Amino acid sequence: MKLALSHGYTSIIVETDSEVVINVFVDDTYVSHSKDTLISDGKFLIRQFRNFKMVHVLQEGNQCADFLAHCGQSSTWGTTILDELPEGLTPLLDCDALKVSFRRIR
Known part of the structure; x- marks a missing residue:
């Protein structure tokens, strides 16, 4: 996501085969702990996009x-x-x- 932002992208679609990742970042079903910097950073980056979508795809x-x-x-x-x-x-x-x-x- 950092790379996309650094290249000026304002819209992004992320494909993942992990429903857990979708739950953590998009559905917000994960209660963040202050030490979960990767998750916090990811959520911050998501908010920087005008349009963000994360979709589940099979491997x-x-x-x-x-x-x-x-x-x-x-x-x-x-x-x-x-x-x-x-x-x-x-x-x-x-x-x-x-x-x-x-x-x-x-």
């Missing part, structure tokens, strides 16, 4: 997120900012845009 419907999550598992701890698309992501972006779903086999 099979968001191949890009699945791909990037697996990339993240092999990286060092912390935030990784990509300057260019990792090899193999472009075809998945096309499929996500067309709402093509895939069966997960692992």
Whole structure:
């Protein structure tokens, strides 16, 4: 969200396969504790957007997120900012845009 704001975006749609995340950030069913800085920061960032929407998608419907999550598992701890698309992501972006779903086999 910080990256989107820094690029001047005022509207954003966040897709997640976690209903818990939606409950915490959008439905406000999570009672925040003062030490939950990640949640507090996220809620603050959400309020900075003119239009914000968070929607639930099945993992099979968001191949890009699945791909990037697996990339993240092999990286060092912390935030990784990509300057260019990792090899193999472009075809998945096309499929996500067309709402093509895939069966997960692992």
